[in-house]
Amino acid sequence: MVGYGFIQTILMEIRMYGDAFFAVASVLVAILIIPSDWSMKLTNEWTQEPHMRVLSRDELSLYDGASGSKGLYLAIIGQVFDVQKGDRHYGVNGGYHGMAGKDASLAFISGDFTESGLIDDVSTLSPSQVVALYDWLAFYQKDYTPIGRLVGRFYTEKGLPTEALMKLEELLFEGQRLKSQLQAESQKFPSCNSEWSPTLGGRVWCSTKSGGVERSWAGVPRKLFSPGSSRSRCVCVEDPSSGSPNMQDYQGCHPDSDSCTLEV
Ligand code: HEM
Incomplete structure (x- = not known):
């Protein structure tokens, strides 16, 4: 599993920079550095590990790897790692x-590595971005040695979770819920195949493997609108007669056809 939010971050950057090399490199990096199956320790499990140290911001700053520093640590969501x-x-x-x-949790999602971006205030993140942040945690x-907790935004001086951390975990659960909802939806309504050429224009079609979902049925293309949005994407529908208020036929395309030419 590659973090959905991370991919979102990358896709956002691809849209911003529109550079094919960047796109390929980013996807490779996501595959390279993000492991596919992991479990995560949340706050309540950490509080049961008494050997964990509690560090202040000043103490943590002594471990920045610069010459004369005490070592090389970083913190993410208040958890400190060597x-x-x-x-x-x-x-x-x-x-x-x-x-x-330091704790630069926000930069893991924003990709802003300037001084003002290297901060732990993650209150601006959406639920799916919080899921991506926890993927980094x-x-x-999985890969580094835990040291303890950082006193401040996420942990108290006793090393106990703060209100802010509990709120963040609520967002995490909301993000995970949305993610599984999306995953279930993509199984029920897999994406169409699509192609475009300057001479023939666009075409969308369904096959038993479209959208990366292997299945026994191909389905027929329909426009699926996100609730409250005018944007749609093409999905393959097994039983179009069941209907849905968020779904529309492709104009000029036979309702039973598994392929539709897009009108320009
Ligand atoms: C939100 C944006 C990004 C964040 C937060 C991020 C963060 C990181 C971090 C923390 C590491 C070190 C992982 C470790 O400890 O092993 C890393 C590794 C790396 N990153 Fe990024 N990165 C981002 C985007 C990118 C992009 C866009 C590229 C390339 C175009 C890139 C290229 C790399 C490479 C090549 C490595 C080394 C992989 C390895 O040697 O294992 N990163 N990234």
């Missing part, structure tokens, strides 16, 4: 050095 073995990323010459010695839990 990232010394990732020195090539987080050390003084690494591309992600800005994340060392799971990555550190």
